[in-house]
Amino acid sequence: MAANIFLDLPGGLKMPALGFGTWQAKNEQEIKDALNTALESGYRHIDTAFVYENEKFIGEVLNQWFASGKLKREDVFITTKLPMQGVHPDRVETFMKKSLENLQLDYVDLYLVHFPVGFKCDESTLRPKLDDKNQMIPESKTDHLGIWKTMEEQVDAGRTKTIGLSNYNISQIETVLKGARIKPANLQVELHVYLQQRQLVDFCHKNGITVVAYSPLASPGYNKFLKQLGREERQLPDILGDAVVAKISKKHSKTPAQIVLRFLIQRGIAPIPKSVTEKRVKENIAVFDFALSDSDIKELLGLDVGEKARVCNFKLLESLETHPDFPMKG
Numbered sequence: 001m002a003a004n005i006f007l008d009l010p011g012g013l014k015m016p017a018l019g020f021g022t023w024q025a026k027n028e029q030e031i032k033d034a035l036n037t038a039l040e041s042g043y044r045h046i047d048t049a050f051v052y053e054n055e056k057f058i059g060e061v062l063n064q065w066f067a068s069g070k071l072k073r074e075d076v077f078i079t080t081k082l083p084m085q086g087v088h089p090d091r092v093e094t095f096m097k098k099s100l101e102n103l104q105l106d107y108v109d110l111y112l113v114h115f116p117v118g119f120k121c122d123e124s125t126l127r128p129k130l131d132d133k134n135q136m137i138p139e140s141k142t143d144h145l146g147i148w149k150t151m152e153e154q155v156d157a158g159r160t161k162t163i164g165l166s167n168y169n170i171s172q173i174e175t176v177l178k179g180a181r182i183k184p185a186n187l188q189v190e191l192h193v194y195l196q197q198r199q200l201v202d203f204c205h206k207n208g209i210t211v212v213a214y215s216p217l218a219s220p221g222y223n224k225f226l227k228q229l230g231r232e233e234r235q236l237p238d239i240l241g242d243a244v245v246a247k248i249s250k251k252h253s254k255t256p257a258q259i260v261l262r263f264l265i266q267r268g269i270a271p272i273p274k275s276v277t278e279k280r281v282k283e284n285i286a287v288f289d290f291a292l293s294d295s296d297i298k299e300l301l302g303l304d305v306g307e308k309a310r311v312c313n314f315k316l317l318e319s320l321e322t323h324p325d326f327p328m329k330g
Contacts, residue, residue, distance in 0.1 A: 005288065007210045007270055009185045013109065013161050015077050017265050018285060019045030021214060021272035024052050034276040035061045039071070041282050047188075047212070047272045048103075049081035049114055050095055055102035063104045078103065079110040079188075079212075081166060082151075085128040087118030088139065089146035096154050098126065111160035112188055113151065115167045115314070116142055117325045136317065142325040144172060145179040152182045164188065164210075167314070169327040170203050177207065188212040191269060193245070193260050193300050194237045194309035205268065213264050216271035217257055219311045237309045244303060248296050255283055262287045263300045 005017040020038040025031035031054050035046070039061070048058050062078075065071040080103065086095035096111060118139040120129040128136040151163045164186030165173060176184055187204050191197055191213035204211050218237040239245060240256040249256045257273070261284060264271045273284045292300070313328055315321055 005265060007268070009110075009162055009210060010183070010208075011162065013185075015110070015186070015210060015212075015270060016043075016045035017270045018261065018287065019043065019047050019077075019079075019212070019270060019272035020281070021274035022046070022048045022052060022054055022058065023274050025054055025057070025276060028057050030276050031057045032061050034278075034281060037278050037281045038285075039065060041285050043281075043285055044075060045077045045079075045270070045272070047079045047214075049112075050083040050086070050099050050102075051081070051114065055080060055099055059102055059104035073105070077109045078105065079112065080108050081112040081114035082147075084115050084117060084136075085119045085121035085126070087113060087115065087142060087147060088121070089143055089150045091121060092147060092150035092154065095126070096159050100159060107159055107161060109161045110164055110186055111151065111154055111162075112164045112166045112186065113147060113168075116144065116165075116169075116172050116327050117320060117323050118142055118147075138320065138323055144175050144325075148176050148180055152180070155182055162186070167327055169329075170200060172325070172327060173203070173207075173209070183207075184209050186210045186212060188214055188272075190215045190310060190312050191264065191271075192216050192218045192237070192309070193239055193242075193263060193303045194218060194305050195307070196301070196304040198304070201267070201269065211269045213269050213271040214274075215311055216261055216264055216273050218309065219274075236311060237305075239303075242303065244299050248292070248299065251296075252290050252292075254287075254290060257284060258287050259292070259296075260300070262290070262292055263297065266292055266297065 006014040007017055009015055020043040035058060048055055066073060080099045082092060082095050120137040122129050131137050154160050155163055162185040164184045166188040187209050201211050218239045239260055245256045245259050249259045261271050275281050320326055
């Protein structure tokens with residue numbers, strides 16, 4: 001069943017309440033096959049980012065669907081993001097245009113600042129500059145308002161329908177709001193039943209900012225990513241093996257993943273689960289033919305454990321945690 005619930009954004013723009021999240025795929029065909037499965041299954045909200053290095057693959061698939069007449073551009077909600085080496089007022093437009101070129105699109109529906117800390121950029125390659133230890137070099141301070149002004153210019157130029165933020169905390173969002181001509185339409189952060197971030201969500205909703213949840217299943221495959229980087233594996237939250245989730249799953253004859261995705265949707269949050277497995281891609285969108293009861297919601301609210309359940313803490317990037325604009329203080 002295709003998504004039939006939407007979140008309202010400024011200007012009459014509607015975001016499907018469940019999206020297809022993408023990541024750095026092992027190979028080109030893997031992401032293309034997964035995206036084709038997603039579109040065939042009814043996903044109409046596609047999330048990507050410059051840093052995922054998959055925009056070209058996504059653009060090729062979308063172009064095929066548009067050229068065949070199976071979909072029109074306005075049928076699909078596309079989000080991409082300004083990378084960390086683009087988080088500088090002088091580089092926003094360059095990366096915006098490059099993402100559009102990669103995606104073979106005239107515009108995206110939502111363009112996000114991927115992270116509130118910027119890194120120095122090699123202008124010739126558009127990759128982060130590296131120091132003598134092969135580490136990315138952070139900018140000393142983030143000019144949040146200067147960056148936001150150039151984000152607003154992308155809306156004025158028609159390159160994106162609207163703009164937003166990712167991985168920002170309340171204080172940083174307030175800074176942007178105070179100087180914004182175009183208010184942030186969306187915040188994308190890690191959210192799942194073990195990391196519910198209720199204060200942040202409430203703040204956004206009170207200020208008319210929609211919320212998208214990445215890693216809504218707590219990224220059960222994250223250790224594979226760490227292993228690829230040669231990093232030590234971590235103990236990850238086992239949401240899909242949680243006894244409360246299993247009980248509610250049995251009650252509704254749904255998978256644990258479907259239960260925790262539905263929980264977010266009923267809280268007014270749009271989850272964007274990532275998967276390249278055909279069965280899971282199809283299962284993840286089958287969440288619009290049932291509803292959780294008040295007692296189900298209450299039990300799931302009780303699973304929140306806070307910051308210690310965060311999977312994507314960005315601490316893989318050395319020295320980032322001590323940066324004045326690092327948003328995750330837990």
